[in-house]
Amino acid sequence: MSPHLKIAVFDGDGIGPEIMTPTLALLEQVTQGIATLDFTHLPAGAGHYRDHGDALPQSSLDAARASDAILLSAMGLPSVRYEDGTEITPQIDLRIALDLYAGVRPVRIVPGQPSPLKITEPVDFVLIRESTEGLFHTLGKGLVTEDYAEETLRITRATSHKLFAFAFRMAARRKALGKGPGRVTLVDKANVFRAFAYMRRLFDEAALGHPDIATDHAYVDAMALFMVTRPQAWDVMVTENMFGDILSDLGAGIMGGLGLAPSADIGDDNAVFQPCHGSAPDIAGQGIANPLAMILSGAMMLDWLAERHEMPALAAAGARLDAAVWQVVSTGTALTRDIGGTATTQDAANAVKSAL
Ligand code: ATP
Numbered sequence: 001m002s003p004h005l006k007i008a009v010f011d012g013d014g015i016g017p018e019i020m021t022p023t024l025a026l027l028e029q030v031t032q033g034i035a036t037l038d039f040t041h042l043p044a045g046a047g048h049y050r051d052h053g054d055a056l057p058q059s060s061l062d063a064a065r066a067s068d069a070i071l072l073s074a075m076g077l078p079s080v081r082y083e084d085g086t087e088i089t090p091q092i093d094l095r096i097a098l099d100l101y102a103g104v105r106p107v108r109i110v111p112g113q114p115s116p117l118k119i120t121e122p123v124d125f126v127l128i129r130e131s132t133e134g135l136f137h138t139l140g141k142g143l144v145t146e147d148y149a150e151e152t153l154r155i156t157r158a159t160s161h162k163l164f165a166f167a168f169r170m171a172a173r174r175k176a177l178g179k180g181p182g183r184v185t186l187v188d189k190a191n192v193f194r195a196f197a198y199m200r201r202l203f204d205e206a207a208l209g210h211p212d213i214a215t216d217h218a219y220v221d222a223m224a225l226f227m228v229t230r231p232q233a234w235d236v237m238v239t240e241n242m243f244g245d246i247l248s249d250l251g252a253g254i255m256g257g258l259g260l261a262p263s264a265d266i267g268d269d270n271a272v273f274q275p276c277h278g279s280a281p282d283i284a285g286q287g288i289a290n291p292l293a294m295i296l297s298g299a300m301m302l303d304w305l306a307e308r309h310e311m312p313a314l315a316a317a318g319a320r321l322d323a324a325v326w327q328v329v330s331t332g333t334a335l336t337r338d339i340g341g342t343a344t345t346q347d348a349a350n351a352v353k354s355a356l
């Protein structure tokens with residue numbers, strides 16, 4: 001009998017349900033005989049706020065907390081806002097409530113992919129963005145007077161310690177899988193800010209415990225250039241919250257669009273897997289959304305669950321799903337409009353199913 005895993009599912013707003021449905025079907029397909037995924041659909045999002053006055057009900061948060069992993073499509077609608085005018089972002093509330101400190105953004109380019117970069121070698125690196133402190137520390141609490149405004153950059157030993165341990169584990173895992181040479185690059189601005197010099201010191205301390213993994217440092221401005229001029233050169237990158245926010249959009253940009261960019265937000269006790277893109281209300285309901293970033297996020301979930309529960313067969317299932325998506329991209333079959341094709345969401349999902 002295969003083990004049961006409790007998966008909390010947030011179908012979200014806009015194109016959310018359209019990309020979630022085929023993803024769940026593919027996850028069920030690849031895990032058959034390995035694990036039983038018990039999906040629980042939980043209400044949250046801008047639509048739920050509009051209809052019920054609550055963007056992230058406590059019961060949904062509790063159920064998500066009690067799950068083995070969380071899948072989220074996209075949340076938010078331009079027409080629905082909180083009374084103070086701010087956007088409805090339960091996905092960020094989840095990150096804070098569950099202390100998901102490591103934002104993982106894989107960046108890949110395969111031959112044939114509609115990337116704006118003219119490169120022939122494949123690109124495969126992972127950006128890890130610290131997601132709870134850094135320049136977001138004073139988020140919503142920054143000081144604003146008539147004469148000046150101030151926000152704080154905060155780097156802590158405790159979070160950095162966990163973040164770097166995670167980055168080194170990922171580099172070791174990628175090395176074992178033949179995906180990378182085993183290297184972690186800290187992206188900072190240690191030449192100008194003392195907080196980043198401190199972060200660099202903590203990083204170098206962490207590196208001492210991982211002699212099998214190479215390390216180096218890069219300034220964030222230089223890295224923005226390198227991601228465009230030599231994106232093949234990187235394995236695992238780790239950086240502060242705001243730098244990671246910006247570099248992850250750059251990463252999605254060189255991949256040829258948000259429709260191919262998956263992500264994971266990982267903590268000690270749980271993790272949320274979701275595409276980098278938003279709810280795309282402009283194309284919602286038309287059946288033309290690209291499901292690939294959502295499917296890749298699902299594959300990342302299987303890999304994370306596999307490591308956590310020591311289930312190598314589940315990691316293999318995740319790798320198969322991941323490979324099937326990249327095969328669809330590289331052969332150019334069933335590409336949706338956002339990446340230069342004419343396929344529907346269902347066509348793209350069917351192509352992944354065939355590739356499996
Ligand atoms: P958020 O603030 O939630 O990040 P956003 O305003 O950045 O949202 P998205 O919802 O990500 O915007 O959409 C940006 C553009 O990309 C839109 O034109 C949208 O249609 C397109 N887009 C985003 N995701 C997809 C997808 N999966 N498939 C096709 N097009 C997409």
Ligand code: MG
Pocket residue numbers: 278
């Ligand atoms: Mg956005």
